[in-house]
Amino acid sequence: DSGVTQTPKHLITATGQRVTLRCSPRSGDLSVYWYQQSLDQGLQFLIQYYNGEERAKGNILERFSAQQFPDLHSELNLSSLELGDSALYFCASSPQHGNTEAFFGQGTRLTVV
Amino acid sequence: GENVEQHPSTLSVQEGDSAVIKCTYSDSASNYFPWYKQELGKRPQLIIDIRSNVGEKKDQRIAVTLNKTAKHFSLHITETQPEDSAVYFCAAPSNFGNEKLTFGTGTRLTIIP
Numbered sequence: 001d002s003g004v005t006q007t008p009k010h011l012i013t014a015t016g017q018r019v020t021l022r023c024s025p026r027s028g029d030l031s032v033y034w035y036q037q038s039l040d041q042g043l044q045f046l047i048q049y050y051n052g053e054e055r056a057k058g059n060i061l062e063r064f065s066a067q068q069f070p071d072l073h074s075e076l077n078l079s080s081l082e083l084g085d086s087a088l089y090f091c092a093s094s095p096q097h098g099n100t101e102a103f104f105g106q107g108t109r110l111t112v113v
Numbered sequence: 114g115e116n117v118e119q120h121p122s123t124l125s126v127q128e129g130d131s132a133v134i135k136c137t138y139s140d141s142a143s144n145y146f147p148w149y150k151q152e153l154g155k156r157p158q159l160i161i162d163i164r165s166n167v168g169e170k171k172d173q174r175i176a177v178t179l180n181k182t183a184k185h186f187s188l189h190i191t192e193t194q195p196e197d198s199a200v201y202f203c204a205a206p207s208n209f210g211n212e213k214l215t216f217g218t219g220t221r222l223t224i225i226p
Contacts, residue, residue, distance in 0.1 A: 042219045043157065045213060045214075048213050092214075099143075099144055099145035102159075106155075
C-alpha cells in the first residue's frame with residue numbers, strides 16, 4: 001500500500017458524460033500528479049499541483065480540469081467524454097516536487113462506452 | 114520542457130542473463146533519476162533511484178548508472194528471474210526547480226524461462 005488512495009477503482013460511463021476522479025495523497029505530501037495511461041501505453045503527464053497551486057501542465061485536454069483542495073486531496077474532472085478517453089488514470093504524490101520519489105495510487109480505470 | 118527517451122521498447126532475455134534499459138534526458142538541470150516497475154494491472158512502484166552527485170547505485174541485482182555529461186542513465190538487472198517480467202519506466206524531473214516528473218515511454222521486459 002503506497003498510502004495514496006484513488007476512488008473509484010473502476011468507472012464505466014457513456015460518451016458525452018462527465019466524471020470526477022478523486023485522489024487522497026500520502027499524509028504530509030504536498031505535491032499531487034495526475035497521469036493517463038492508455039492500453040499498453042506509457043504514462044502521460046496531465047497536471048501537477050503543489051500545496052493547492054497548479055505547478056505544471058502537460059498535454060491535458062481542455063475538456064479535462066483538476067484542482068487541489070485545502071486538505072490536499074485532488075480531483076480530476078473529465079467532461080464531454082469520448083471513447084478515446086478510456087484509460088487508466090493514476091494519481092501520484094510526493095513530499096516536494098519532481099526530485100523526490102512519487103508514490104502512485106492504484107489507479108482509476110475509466111471505460112467510456 | 115524535459116524530454117525523456119527510453120530504449121528499447123521491448124526486451125526479452127533468457128532467465129539468468131542480464132538486462133539493460135537506457136534513457137536519455139534533455140534538461141541539464143535535472144538532478145534526480147528514478148526507475149519504476151509496473152506489473153500487469155498494477156501501479157508503478159519505485160525500484161531504484163539515483164541523484165546527480167553519484168555515478169552509480171546498486172541494490173542487490175539492480176543497479177543504475179548515470180552519465181550527466183552525456184545526459185543518459187541506465188538500469189541494469191543481473192541474474193534475471195521470471196518475476197522481473199514487467200514494464201519499466203525511467204523518469205526525470207523538469208520545469209524550473211525540478212518540478213514536474215516526466216516519464217519515459219516504458220520498456221516491456223520479458224524473462225524467458
